[in-house]
Amino acid sequence: MKKRLVLIDEDVLALTELKQRMIASQFLSVIGEAHQIEDVWKVLQTEQPDLILVGSLRQAEIGVLCQQIRFVCPQVTVIATCSAKELHWEPFLRNLQIWVLAKPVQPEQVELLSMQPSPSSYMQSGMGTGAPLVPMQSSPSAFAVAESPVATPAYLAKKEKPKHLITVYGPKGGVGKTFLSRELAVYFRQVPQNGRPLKVLAVDFNLDLGTFATSLNLPRTPNLFTWAQAIDQQIVAMMQREGIDSETAGPQEWQDYATSLRLGADEVEPFIVVHEQSGLHILTSPREIRQSFEIKDYHLYVMLETLKQSDYDVILIDTAPDTSDATIQALFFSQRVVLVGTPVVDAIENIQRLLKLLREAEYPEERIQVCINRLQRKEMFTLEEIRAYFQLHPGKTIFSIPDDDEVKRSINAGMPIMLGQQRSAARDAIEKLAKSIVTMEDETAAKKTAKPKEKARSSMWSWLRR
Ligand SMILES: Nc1ncnc2c1ncn2[C@@H]1O[C@H](COP(=O)(O)OP(=O)(O)O)[C@@H](O)[C@H]1O
Numbered sequence: 001m002k003k004r005l006v007l008i009d010e011d012v013l014a015l016t017e018l019k020q021r022m023i024a025s026q027f028l029s030v031i032g033e034a035h036q037i038e039d040v041w042k043v044l045q046t047e048q049p050d051l052i053l054v055g056s057l058r059q060a061e062i063g064v065l066c067q068q069i070r071f072v073c074p075q076v077t078v079i080a081t082c083s084a085k086e087l088h089w090e091p092f093l094r095n096l097q098i099w100v101l102a103k104p105v106q107p108e109q110v111e112l113l114s115m116q117p118s119p120s121s122y123m124q125s126g127m128g129t130g131a132p133l134v135p136m137q138s139s140p141s142a143f144a145v146a147e148s149p150v151a152t153p154a155y156l157a158k159k160e161k162p163k164h165l166i167t168v169y170g171p172k173g174g175v176g177k178t179f180l181s182r183e184l185a186v187y188f189r190q191v192p193q194n195g196r197p198l199k200v201l202a203v204d205f206n207l208d209l210g211t212f213a214t215s216l217n218l219p220r221t222p223n224l225f226t227w228a229q230a231i232d233q234q235i236v237a238m239m240q241r242e243g244i245d246s247e248t249a250g251p252q253e254w255q256d257y258a259t260s261l262r263l264g265a266d267e268v269e270p271f272i273v274v275h276e277q278s279g280l281h282i283l284t285s286p287r288e289i290r291q292s293f294e295i296k297d298y299h300l301y302v303m304l305e306t307l308k309q310s311d312y313d314v315i316l317i318d319t320a321p322d323t324s325d326a327t328i329q330a331l332f333f334s335q336r337v338v339l340v341g342t343p344v345v346d347a348i349e350n351i352q353r354l355l356k357l358l359r360e361a362e363y364p365e366e367r368i369q370v371c372i373n374r375l376q377r378k379e380m381f382t383l384e385e386i387r388a389y390f391q392l393h394p395g396k397t398i399f400s401i402p403d404d405d406e407v408k409r410s411i412n413a414g415m416p417i418m419l420g421q422q423r424s425a426a427r428d429a430i431e432k433l434a435k436s437i438v439t440m441e442d443e444t445a446a447k448k449t450a451k452p453k454e455k456a457r458s459s460m461w462s463w464l465r466r
C-alpha cells in the first residue's frame with residue numbers, strides 16, 4: 001500500500017511540480033497540501049497522513065512548525081525541507097527525530113526516507129535506557145487536540161525568548177566541571193542585556209554527589225528532589241481525576257502521565273536557591289544520596305521541558321562524570337556542551353571514548369567545545385597532540401585553563417573568581433571560553449537575518465565580544 005503524504009509549503013508552484021513528479025511513485029501518494037499555517041492543522045486532522053513534508057511558511061519558523069507537528073502527530077514521519085537560509089535548524093530538527101532535506105527536493109529522496117526509520121537519536125543508538133528526549137505521545141487521540149491552530153498546545157504557542165542551554169561535562173571526576181560551571185554561570189550573570197542582567201540558572205545534574213551549592217556556600221534545600229516530589233503530586237492528582245489508582249499504576253503509566261504533564265514556565269521558582277552576591281539562581285542536587293535515587297527519568301524530562309519554557313536567558317547544567325540518563329538528557333537538551341578534561345592520560349582517553357559515542361549517535365560536533373583545564377607550564381601532551389588524538393576538525397579551537405592555586409582557594413571559600421577584583425590567567429581563559437560559547441550563538445543568530453527581535457540579541461553578543 002502506498003504511504004499517504006501531505007505537502008506543506010507556501011511555494012505553490014514548487015509543490016505542484018513535486019506533486020506532478022510524484023504521480024508515478026509506487027510508494028507514495030500525495031493526499032493533501034497546505035500553503036498557509038491555518039490549513040496545516042486542518043489537513044493533518046482530516047487526512048491523517050503517514051508522512052509530512054514540511055517546507056517554508058511565512059508565518060512560522062520551520063523548526064517551530066516541525067516541533068508542533070511532531071507534538072500533534074507523534075506517530076507520523078516528518079521530513080523538513082529547508083532552504084539554504086533554514087539549514088541552521090538541522091541539528092535541532094535531527095534531535096526531534098525529524099529528517100532534513102535541502103531544497104530543491106527530489107521525489108526519490110522522499111521515497112527513500114519514507115522507508116527508513118526516524119533519524120538516529122540517542123535512544124535509537126542505544127545510548128540511553130530511559131525516556132527518549134522527545135517522548136512519543138502514547139495517546140491515540142493526539143489528533144483530537146489539533147482542531148484548529150488555536151488548539152496548538154499553549155506552551156508551544158508561547159513565543160520563546162532566545163535561550164542559551166549549556167552543559168558542562170567531562171567523563172572524569174575532579175577535572176573542574178563544577179568549578180567551570182560556577183564561573184561560567186557567574187560570568188553570564190554579569191553581562192547586561194538591554195541594561196539588565198541576564199537571568200541565569202545553574203542546575204546541578206550530578207544528582208548523587210553534586211557539589212555546586214557547596215561551591216557557593218549555599219544550602220541544599222529546596223532542590224531537585226523536592227521538585228520531583230511536587231511533580232509526583234501533580235501526576236497523582238491527574239491520575240485521580242481520571243479514576244486511576246496511583247498506587248497500582250505501573251512505570252509506563254507514570255511515564256505517560258509525565259509526558260502529558262505541562263508545567264507553567266514559572267513552576268521552577270519554588271525550588272530555586274538564590275546566590276545573593278551574584279543574583280545567580282541554582283537548582284541544587286538533593287541533600288542526601290538516597291533522595292537522588294528517587295529522581296526518575298520522567299522527572300528529568302518534565303524538568304528539562306519546563307526549563308526550556310522558563311524565563312531564563314542562560315541555563316547551565318553541571319553534570320556527573322558518568323553516562324547516566326541525567327547526563328545524556330542534559331547533553332541532548334543543550335545547544336552547547338563544554339567537554340572538560342585535564343591533561344592526563346585517563347581523562348583524555350575518556351574524552352576520546354565519549355566523543356566516539358557522540359559521533360556514533362550523530363551528535364552535532366559543532367555544539368561541543370573542548371576545554372583542557374589545569375594546564376601546567378610543562379605538560380606531557382601538547383594541545384595539538386590532544387587535538388590529533390580527538391580527531392577534531394583543524395578549525396576547532398581547544399580551550400585551555402591554567403592550573404592556578406587561586407582556584408582551590410576560591411572553591412574552598414565558596415567565592416567565584418569572577419566576583420573577585422583580581423584578574424588572573426585562569427579568569428581570562430574562562431572568559432575567553434565563555435565568549436566563544438556566545439559568539440557561536442551570535443553566528444547562528446546572524447544566519448537568521450533581519451528579524452527585529454534578533455537584532456537586540458546580536459547587539460548584546462557583540463558587546464560580549466569586545
Ligand atoms: N584551573 C585549576 N587550577 C587549580 N585547581 C583546580 C583548577 N580547576 C579545578 N581545580 C581543583 O580541582 C578540584 C575539583 O574541581 P571540580 O570542579 O569539583 O571538579 P569536577 O566537578 O569535575 O569533579 C577543585 O576543588 C579545585 O581544587
Ligand SMILES: [Mg+2]
Pocket residue numbers: 177178179206210211319
Ligand atoms: Mg563536580
